[in-house]
Amino acid sequence: MSVRIVGLDADDTLWHSEKIFRLTHDRFNELLAPFADSQTLEARLAETERRNLSVFGYGAKGFTLSMLETALDVSERKVTTDVLAEILAAGREMMTHPVEPLPGVHAALEALEAEHRLVLITKGDLFHQESKLAASGLGEFFSGVEIVSEKSADTYRDVFRRYGEGAEHAVMAGNSVRSDILPALEAGSYAALIPYPIVWVNEAADAPTAHPRFKELESLADLPAWLAEIP
Amino acid sequence: MSVRIVGLDADDTLWHSEKIFRLTHDRFNELLAPFADSQTLEARLAETERRNLSVFGYGAKGFTLSMLETALDVSERKVTTDVLAEILAAGREMMTHPVEPLPGVHAALEALEAEHRLVLITKGDLFHQESKLAASGLGEFFSGVEIVSEKSADTYRDVFRRYGEGAEHAVMAGNSVRSDILPALEAGSYAALIPYPIVWVNEAADAPTAHPRFKELESLADLPAWLAEIP
Numbered sequence: 402m403s404v405r406i407v408g409l410d411a412d413d414t415l416w417h418s419e420k421i422f423r424l425t426h427d428r429f430n431e432l433l434a435p436f437a438d439s440q441t442l443e444a445r446l447a448e449t450e451r452r453n454l455s456v457f458g459y460g461a462k463g464f465t466l467s468m469l470e471t472a473l474d475v476s477e478r479k480v481t482t483d484v485l486a487e488i489l490a491a492g493r494e495m496m497t498h499p500v501e502p503l504p505g506v507h508a509a510l511e512a513l514e515a516e517h518r519l520v521l522i523t524k525g526d527l528f529h530q531e532s533k534l535a536a537s538g539l540g541e542f543f544s545g546v547e548i549v550s551e552k553s554a555d556t557y558r559d560v561f562r563r564y565g566e567g568a569e570h571a572v573m574a575g576n577s578v579r580s581d582i583l584p585a586l587e588a589g590s591y592a593a594l595i596p597y598p599i600v601w602v603n604e605a606a607d608a609p610t611a612h613p614r615f616k617e618l619e620s621l622a623d624l625p626a627w628l629a630e631i632p
Numbered sequence: 633m634s635v636r637i638v639g640l641d642a643d644d645t646l647w648h649s650e651k652i653f654r655l656t657h658d659r660f661n662e663l664l665a666p667f668a669d670s671q672t673l674e675a676r677l678a679e680t681e682r683r684n685l686s687v688f689g690y691g692a693k694g695f696t697l698s699m700l701e702t703a704l705d706v707s708e709r710k711v712t713t714d715v716l717a718e719i720l721a722a723g724r725e726m727m728t729h730p731v732e733p734l735p736g737v738h739a740a741l742e743a744l745e746a747e748h749r750l751v752l753i754t755k756g757d758l759f760h761q762e763s764k765l766a767a768s769g770l771g772e773f774f775s776g777v778e779i780v781s782e783k784s785a786d787t788y789r790d791v792f793r794r795y796g797e798g799a800e801h802a803v804m805a806g807n808s809v810r811s812d813i814l815p816a817l818e819a820g821s822y823a824a825l826i827p828y829p830i831v832w833v834n835e836a837a838d839a840p841t842a843h844p845r846f847k848e849l850e851s852l853a854d855l856p857a858w859l860a861e862i863p
Binding site: 456457458459460462463465466469470473476478479480482483485486489492493496497526527528529531548549550 | 687688689690691693694696697700701704707709710711713714716717720723724727728757758759760762763779780781
């Protein structure tokens with residue numbers, strides 16, 4: 402079997418994350434409705450997040466700071482402290498939200514683990530991601546957990562070399578074309594896209610449908626069957 | 633030579649960090665002086681940080697969120713949005729502050745690297761720590777960088793096994809008795825304390841001065857000489 406090692410993204414591949422971010426966005430829009438419409442608020446928040454990415458990196462803490470900054474800016478500092486306290490509380494709730502594995506994930510990991518080494522490869526906040534993995538009950542399936550600041554081709558080359566025979570013998574599975582698929586293919590790995598209904602605007606990209614090492618799957622449950630087809 | 637691998641703490645061992653946190657504390661106390669005296673503010677902020685540690689983990693982003701929460705609480709939400717915006721800006725400044733290696737660190741790492749493998753082992757925010765290492769210009773000396781959510785004896789056992797012959801052939805050098813010294817000794821390693829003038833209140837502990845594998849050094853520059861004495 403050619404593929405020995407399975408890299409798995411975490412947020413929106415193993416459990417819901419963007420859904421929780423969306424709920425927090427909705428709450429944010431509601432709280433700031435006196436100052437701007439939803440569309441303007443979304444645009445301003447996305448702009449703040451993009452500007453802060455090089456300082457904060459990914460994750461819920463940076464997102465919360467960006468919400469607070471946007472609230473102050475959009476309202477020209479006329480927002481009440483009650484609203485700011487609510488935004489702070491909404492951010493905290495995101496970080497303590499129960500972690501719910503997506504349907505079929507537990508069984509799929511069990512099947513994959515029988516024949517491969519599994520490595521969790523995720524961006525985001527180290528502390529929050531480790532907390533979520535612990536809360537998910539999925540930790541036992543993984544040989545390793547790599548929380549990285551950026552998912553580039555070099556990141557995948559490095560991780561797959563350390564955990565196995567290298568990128569050529571690995572598959573990366575995740576919901577982001579930009580972070581999970583394109584750089585893994587560039588590194589020489591296989592890549593399985595498992596779309597999630599919502600994609601963060603900064604992660605959007607077209608799937609490389611014609612690539613010989615790429616496959617779009619409906620769910621993680623379909624991954625073992627695809628891997629079995631790879632010569 | 634018994635010691636093959638050198639683990640090094642980052643903040644306040646390789647570069648200033650607590651000093652920058654202190655400056656931010658001072659700014660925070662000044663901004664909130666209308667609501668409470670410095671001593672009360674310090675106590676309330678420390679309490680908020682402790683309460684948030686299990687949700688935020690370590691690092692400047694969580695600290696900034698804790699400052700904002702404390703400002704809202706202490707003022708009973710009477711703090712102005714201008715002050716909150718200043719706290720947000722102070723947090724951001726901490727994260728973009730230039731990284732200044734402590735005196736002698738560059739030369740010490742050069743000397744250590746000639747005979748040992750160096751691994752950076754630090755808590756805190758993944759993204760911010762990687763940014764600081766890149767900005768410090770010290771990255772080239774390290775065989776590995778391990779950003780961990782907790783520094784326990786198991787953490788050191790695991791890291792020193794992965795990077796070398798295990799904890800018995802390793803030394804950990806850092807400024808925190810609680811995080812760098814005690815758990816490394818428990819893991820079976822040597823441990824060198826390099827005190828920094830300011831210690832975060834949640835890290836304070838007594839040095840195990842009588843322990844045969846412990847040494848307190850004045851500076852990282854003294855580490856190569858101590859390692860040369862170890863049989």
